[in-house]
Amino acid sequence: MDATEKARLLDEDLEEDREGFLMDAARAWREAGDHFRAIALLTEAIELGIEDSDHPRVLLAEILFDLGQDDTARTQLRALRKTWPDDPSPYDQAGDLMRKRGEFEEALNWYDLAVARLDANDKTLSVYALGRRQMRQKLGLPEDDLDALAEPLQRQMDDVVRQVKAKRTALPPDQLDGPSGSP
Template sequence: MSNRPKTWALARTYPQDQEEILTEAAAFYNRAGQHEKALALYQGVLDSDCEEPHLVQAFRIDALWDSGRHDEAREAARDLRREHPADAGPWNVVAETLETADELHDAADYFTAGVNQWVRSRKFCAGSNLADMGSPNSRQSQYFKAIDTRTQRGLTAS
Protein backbone atom coordinates (compact mmCIF):
# COMPACT_ATOMS: atom_id res chain seq x y z
CA MET A 1 0.00 0.00 0.00
CA SER A 2 1.44 3.39 -0.95
CA ASN A 3 1.56 6.40 1.35
CA ARG A 4 -0.81 8.42 -0.82
CA PRO A 5 -3.97 6.50 0.14
CA LYS A 6 -2.99 6.70 3.83
CA THR A 7 -2.45 10.44 3.56
CA TRP A 8 -5.74 10.95 1.74
CA ALA A 9 -7.58 8.68 4.19
CA LEU A 10 -6.26 10.70 7.13
CA ALA A 11 -7.20 13.96 5.44
CA ARG A 12 -10.73 12.69 4.75
CA THR A 13 -11.27 12.11 8.47
CA TYR A 14 -10.87 15.87 8.92
CA PRO A 15 -12.74 17.31 5.93
CA GLN A 16 -12.60 20.88 7.24
CA ASP A 17 -8.78 20.62 7.32
CA GLN A 18 -8.26 18.35 4.31
CA GLU A 19 -6.59 20.92 2.07
CA GLU A 20 -4.23 22.05 4.83
CA ILE A 21 -3.33 18.47 5.83
CA LEU A 22 -2.57 17.44 2.25
CA THR A 23 -0.66 20.62 1.49
CA GLU A 24 1.46 20.23 4.61
CA ALA A 25 2.08 16.56 3.84
CA ALA A 26 3.18 17.53 0.34
CA ALA A 27 5.56 20.13 1.77
CA PHE A 28 7.12 17.50 4.06
CA TYR A 29 7.51 15.09 1.14
CA ASN A 30 9.16 17.85 -0.86
CA ARG A 31 11.59 18.68 1.95
CA ALA A 32 12.38 14.98 2.29
CA GLY A 33 13.33 14.82 -1.39
CA GLN A 34 10.24 12.79 -2.33
CA HIS A 35 9.23 15.26 -4.99
CA GLU A 36 6.93 12.99 -7.00
CA LYS A 37 4.84 12.25 -3.90
CA ALA A 38 4.69 15.95 -3.14
CA LEU A 39 3.68 16.81 -6.69
CA ALA A 40 0.99 14.12 -6.68
CA LEU A 41 -0.50 15.50 -3.46
CA TYR A 42 -0.40 19.08 -4.71
CA GLN A 43 -2.08 18.02 -7.95
CA GLY A 44 -4.69 16.07 -5.99
CA VAL A 45 -5.50 19.14 -3.92
CA LEU A 46 -5.73 21.27 -7.06
CA ASP A 47 -8.04 18.71 -8.68
CA SER A 48 -10.36 18.81 -5.65
CA ASP A 49 -12.51 21.73 -4.58
CA CYS A 50 -9.51 23.72 -3.43
CA GLU A 51 -10.02 26.89 -1.34
CA GLU A 52 -6.63 28.43 -2.15
CA PRO A 53 -5.67 27.13 -5.61
CA HIS A 54 -3.14 29.88 -6.31
CA LEU A 55 -1.23 29.18 -3.10
CA VAL A 56 -1.23 25.43 -3.80
CA GLN A 57 -0.06 26.14 -7.36
CA ALA A 58 2.81 28.18 -5.92
CA PHE A 59 3.81 25.33 -3.60
CA ARG A 60 3.64 22.98 -6.59
CA ILE A 61 5.98 25.31 -8.51
CA ASP A 62 8.42 25.09 -5.60
CA ALA A 63 8.27 21.28 -5.70
CA LEU A 64 8.77 21.26 -9.47
CA TRP A 65 11.86 23.45 -9.05
CA ASP A 66 13.20 21.29 -6.22
CA SER A 67 12.75 18.18 -8.35
CA GLY A 68 14.94 19.70 -11.08
CA ARG A 69 12.03 20.29 -13.45
CA HIS A 70 12.94 23.93 -13.95
CA ASP A 71 11.28 24.40 -17.33
CA GLU A 72 7.98 23.06 -15.98
CA ALA A 73 8.33 25.27 -12.91
CA ARG A 74 8.96 28.35 -15.04
CA GLU A 75 5.96 27.55 -17.24
CA ALA A 76 3.74 27.00 -14.19
CA ALA A 77 5.00 30.31 -12.75
CA ARG A 78 4.11 32.09 -16.00
CA ASP A 79 0.64 30.49 -15.88
CA LEU A 80 0.20 31.64 -12.29
CA ARG A 81 1.29 35.15 -13.23
CA ARG A 82 -1.31 35.20 -16.04
CA GLU A 83 -3.99 34.24 -13.49
CA HIS A 84 -2.85 37.23 -11.41
CA PRO A 85 -3.69 36.01 -7.88
CA ALA A 86 -5.21 38.70 -5.67
CA ASP A 87 -3.48 37.33 -2.57
CA ALA A 88 0.20 38.09 -1.94
CA GLY A 89 1.02 34.59 -0.67
CA PRO A 90 1.43 32.80 -4.01
CA TRP A 91 3.60 35.62 -5.35
CA ASN A 92 5.80 35.34 -2.27
CA VAL A 93 6.20 31.56 -2.49
CA VAL A 94 7.25 31.73 -6.15
CA ALA A 95 9.58 34.65 -5.38
CA GLU A 96 11.26 32.67 -2.59
CA THR A 97 11.67 29.69 -4.89
CA LEU A 98 13.31 31.86 -7.55
CA GLU A 99 15.45 33.68 -4.99
CA THR A 100 16.75 30.39 -3.61
CA ALA A 101 17.63 29.36 -7.17
CA ASP A 102 19.58 32.61 -7.72
CA GLU A 103 17.02 33.80 -10.26
CA LEU A 104 17.14 37.19 -8.56
CA HIS A 105 15.64 39.37 -11.29
CA ASP A 106 12.58 37.13 -11.60
CA ALA A 107 12.37 36.80 -7.80
CA ALA A 108 12.30 40.58 -7.46
CA ASP A 109 9.48 40.77 -10.01
CA TYR A 110 7.39 38.27 -8.04
CA PHE A 111 8.15 39.93 -4.68
CA THR A 112 7.13 43.28 -6.15
CA ALA A 113 3.92 41.84 -7.58
CA GLY A 114 3.11 40.31 -4.18
CA VAL A 115 3.55 43.59 -2.38
CA ASN A 116 1.51 45.39 -5.04
CA GLN A 117 -1.30 42.87 -4.65
CA TRP A 118 -1.23 43.28 -0.90
CA VAL A 119 -1.35 47.07 -1.12
CA ARG A 120 -4.22 46.96 -3.64
CA SER A 121 -6.26 44.55 -1.54
CA ARG A 122 -6.00 46.44 1.74
CA LYS A 123 -6.15 49.97 2.96
CA PHE A 124 -2.58 50.57 3.97
CA CYS A 125 -2.05 53.18 6.61
CA ALA A 126 0.96 54.32 8.61
CA GLY A 127 1.56 52.12 11.62
CA SER A 128 -0.23 49.05 10.29
CA ASN A 129 1.46 45.76 10.99
CA LEU A 130 2.03 43.75 7.83
CA ALA A 131 3.03 40.66 9.84
CA ASP A 132 -0.53 40.30 11.15
CA MET A 133 -1.50 38.79 7.80
CA GLY A 134 -2.07 35.05 7.62
CA SER A 135 -1.33 32.48 10.27
CA PRO A 136 1.71 33.20 12.49
CA ASN A 137 3.84 30.48 10.89
CA SER A 138 2.76 30.91 7.29
CA ARG A 139 5.28 31.89 4.65
CA GLN A 140 3.10 34.88 3.90
CA SER A 141 3.23 36.07 7.52
CA GLN A 142 6.99 35.51 7.70
CA TYR A 143 7.40 37.48 4.47
CA PHE A 144 5.49 40.47 5.78
CA LYS A 145 7.25 40.25 9.15
CA ALA A 146 10.54 40.63 7.26
CA ILE A 147 9.15 43.66 5.41
CA ASP A 148 8.07 45.21 8.72
CA THR A 149 11.53 44.66 10.17
CA ARG A 150 13.24 46.19 7.14
CA THR A 151 10.83 49.13 7.14
CA GLN A 152 11.38 49.80 10.84
CA ARG A 153 15.15 49.63 10.38
CA GLY A 154 14.88 52.11 7.52
CA LEU A 155 12.71 54.45 9.58
CA THR A 156 15.02 54.37 12.59
CA ALA A 157 18.12 54.84 10.44
CA SER A 158 16.85 58.12 8.99
Protein backbone atom coordinates (compact mmCIF):
# COMPACT_ATOMS: atom_id res chain seq x y z
CA MET A 1 0.00 0.00 0.00
CA ASP A 2 1.52 3.32 -1.02
CA ALA A 3 1.26 6.52 1.01
CA THR A 4 -1.56 7.98 -1.11
CA GLU A 5 -3.69 4.84 -0.76
CA LYS A 6 -3.07 4.83 3.00
CA ALA A 7 -4.09 8.49 3.18
CA ARG A 8 -7.31 7.77 1.27
CA LEU A 9 -8.21 4.91 3.61
CA LEU A 10 -7.65 7.14 6.60
CA ASP A 11 -9.83 9.78 4.96
CA GLU A 12 -12.64 7.21 4.83
CA ASP A 13 -12.13 6.46 8.53
CA LEU A 14 -12.39 10.19 9.20
CA GLU A 15 -16.04 10.08 8.27
CA GLU A 16 -16.68 7.51 11.03
CA ASP A 17 -14.49 8.89 13.85
CA ARG A 18 -13.34 12.33 12.74
CA GLU A 19 -11.57 13.41 15.91
CA GLY A 20 -9.81 10.10 16.39
CA PHE A 21 -8.28 10.01 12.92
CA LEU A 22 -7.54 13.63 12.00
CA MET A 23 -3.92 13.54 13.13
CA ASP A 24 -3.22 10.14 11.53
CA ALA A 25 -4.76 11.24 8.25
CA ALA A 26 -2.84 14.53 8.32
CA ARG A 27 0.45 12.69 8.85
CA ALA A 28 -0.39 10.26 6.03
CA TRP A 29 -1.26 13.06 3.59
CA ARG A 30 1.97 14.83 4.51
CA GLU A 31 3.92 11.64 3.85
CA ALA A 32 2.05 11.27 0.54
CA GLY A 33 3.23 14.75 -0.40
CA ASP A 34 -0.13 16.51 -0.18
CA HIS A 35 0.83 19.19 2.30
CA PHE A 36 -2.28 21.24 1.60
CA ARG A 37 -4.61 18.36 2.51
CA ALA A 38 -2.55 17.82 5.68
CA ILE A 39 -2.84 21.54 6.50
CA ALA A 40 -6.62 21.41 6.05
CA LEU A 41 -6.93 18.41 8.38
CA LEU A 42 -4.63 19.95 10.99
CA THR A 43 -6.55 23.22 10.83
CA GLU A 44 -9.75 21.27 11.47
CA ALA A 45 -8.10 19.44 14.38
CA ILE A 46 -7.11 22.78 15.89
CA GLU A 47 -10.62 24.17 15.43
CA LEU A 48 -12.09 21.07 17.12
CA GLY A 49 -9.67 21.50 20.01
CA ILE A 50 -8.05 18.09 19.52
CA GLU A 51 -4.99 17.49 21.65
CA ASP A 52 -3.35 14.30 20.49
CA SER A 53 -0.01 13.03 21.80
CA ASP A 54 1.36 15.08 18.88
CA HIS A 55 -0.18 18.51 19.04
CA PRO A 56 -1.71 19.59 15.70
CA ARG A 57 -0.18 23.07 15.92
CA VAL A 58 3.35 21.65 16.11
CA LEU A 59 2.84 19.40 13.10
CA LEU A 60 1.18 22.25 11.23
CA ALA A 61 4.11 24.54 12.05
CA GLU A 62 6.53 21.88 10.81
CA ILE A 63 4.69 21.58 7.48
CA LEU A 64 4.52 25.36 7.12
CA PHE A 65 8.27 25.63 7.76
CA ASP A 66 8.81 22.95 5.10
CA LEU A 67 6.77 25.05 2.67
CA GLY A 68 8.81 28.17 3.47
CA GLN A 69 5.91 29.84 5.29
CA ASP A 70 8.01 30.65 8.35
CA ASP A 71 5.90 33.56 9.61
CA THR A 72 2.72 31.50 9.52
CA ALA A 73 4.52 28.60 11.22
CA ARG A 74 5.71 30.89 14.01
CA THR A 75 2.15 32.20 14.38
CA GLN A 76 1.02 28.61 15.04
CA LEU A 77 3.73 28.14 17.65
CA ARG A 78 2.80 31.42 19.37
CA ALA A 79 -0.82 30.25 19.43
CA LEU A 80 0.25 26.98 21.03
CA ARG A 81 2.11 28.88 23.71
CA LYS A 82 -1.02 30.92 24.47
CA THR A 83 -3.18 27.79 24.93
CA TRP A 84 -0.83 26.49 27.66
CA PRO A 85 -1.70 22.77 27.39
CA ASP A 86 -1.32 20.70 30.55
CA ASP A 87 0.64 18.02 28.69
CA PRO A 88 4.36 18.85 28.32
CA SER A 89 4.73 16.87 25.08
CA PRO A 90 3.61 19.66 22.67
CA TYR A 91 6.29 21.93 24.12
CA ASP A 92 8.87 19.18 23.85
CA GLN A 93 7.82 18.57 20.22
CA ALA A 94 8.12 22.28 19.47
CA GLY A 95 11.58 22.22 21.06
CA ASP A 96 12.58 19.29 18.84
CA LEU A 97 11.26 21.13 15.78
CA MET A 98 13.25 24.26 16.55
CA ARG A 99 16.36 22.20 17.40
CA LYS A 100 16.15 20.53 13.98
CA ARG A 101 15.94 23.99 12.42
CA GLY A 102 19.10 25.04 14.25
CA GLU A 103 17.24 27.61 16.36
CA PHE A 104 18.74 26.53 19.67
CA GLU A 105 17.68 29.46 21.86
CA GLU A 106 14.08 29.05 20.71
CA ALA A 107 14.34 25.28 21.26
CA LEU A 108 15.59 25.89 24.80
CA ASN A 109 12.56 28.13 25.48
CA TRP A 110 10.22 25.33 24.39
CA TYR A 111 12.06 22.72 26.46
CA ASP A 112 11.85 25.04 29.47
CA LEU A 113 8.07 25.24 28.95
CA ALA A 114 7.85 21.43 28.80
CA VAL A 115 9.75 21.05 32.05
CA ALA A 116 7.62 23.75 33.69
CA ARG A 117 4.51 21.62 33.15
CA LEU A 118 5.91 18.82 35.32
CA ASP A 119 5.97 18.31 39.06
CA ALA A 120 9.46 17.99 40.51
CA ASN A 121 8.59 14.41 41.55
CA ASP A 122 7.40 13.40 38.09
CA LYS A 123 9.41 10.43 36.83
CA THR A 124 9.38 11.77 33.26
CA LEU A 125 11.09 15.00 34.28
CA SER A 126 14.53 13.75 33.22
CA VAL A 127 13.20 12.77 29.77
CA TYR A 128 11.91 16.28 29.17
CA ALA A 129 14.96 17.84 30.79
CA LEU A 130 17.22 15.96 28.37
CA GLY A 131 16.40 18.15 25.36
CA ARG A 132 16.78 21.19 27.57
CA ARG A 133 20.20 19.98 28.74
CA GLN A 134 21.38 19.37 25.19
CA MET A 135 20.36 22.88 24.09
CA ARG A 136 21.99 24.48 27.13
CA GLN A 137 25.22 22.63 26.29
CA LYS A 138 24.99 23.67 22.63
CA LEU A 139 24.54 27.30 23.74
CA GLY A 140 27.48 27.05 26.17
CA LEU A 141 25.36 27.64 29.27
CA PRO A 142 26.57 26.35 32.64
CA GLU A 143 25.00 23.16 34.01
CA ASP A 144 22.15 23.65 36.47
CA ASP A 145 20.18 21.25 38.70
CA LEU A 146 17.88 20.13 35.88
CA ASP A 147 20.84 19.43 33.62
CA ALA A 148 22.33 17.25 36.36
CA LEU A 149 19.02 15.39 36.65
CA ALA A 150 19.10 14.55 32.94
CA GLU A 151 22.77 13.49 32.90
CA PRO A 152 22.17 9.77 33.77
CA LEU A 153 19.67 9.49 30.92
CA GLN A 154 22.14 11.17 28.56
CA ARG A 155 24.83 8.66 29.60
CA GLN A 156 22.43 5.77 28.93
CA MET A 157 21.59 7.15 25.50
CA ASP A 158 25.27 7.66 24.70
CA ASP A 159 25.99 4.04 25.73
CA VAL A 160 23.24 2.73 23.45
CA VAL A 161 24.57 4.76 20.52
CA ARG A 162 28.11 3.46 21.16
CA GLN A 163 26.84 -0.14 21.31
CA VAL A 164 24.92 0.23 18.04
CA LYS A 165 27.95 1.75 16.33
CA ALA A 166 30.18 -1.03 17.65
CA LYS A 167 27.81 -3.70 16.36
CA ARG A 168 27.61 -2.00 12.96
CA THR A 169 31.39 -1.85 12.58
CA ALA A 170 31.67 -5.53 13.60
CA LEU A 171 29.33 -6.68 10.83
CA PRO A 172 30.59 -7.45 7.33
CA PRO A 173 29.48 -4.78 4.81
CA ASP A 174 27.02 -7.13 3.08
CA GLN A 175 25.09 -7.56 6.37
CA LEU A 176 24.70 -3.84 7.05
CA ASP A 177 21.84 -3.43 4.58
CA GLY A 178 18.35 -4.37 5.68
CA PRO A 179 15.70 -5.95 3.48
CA SER A 180 14.90 -2.64 1.80
CA GLY A 181 18.52 -1.92 1.01
CA SER A 182 18.89 0.52 3.90
CA PRO A 183 20.63 -0.06 7.25
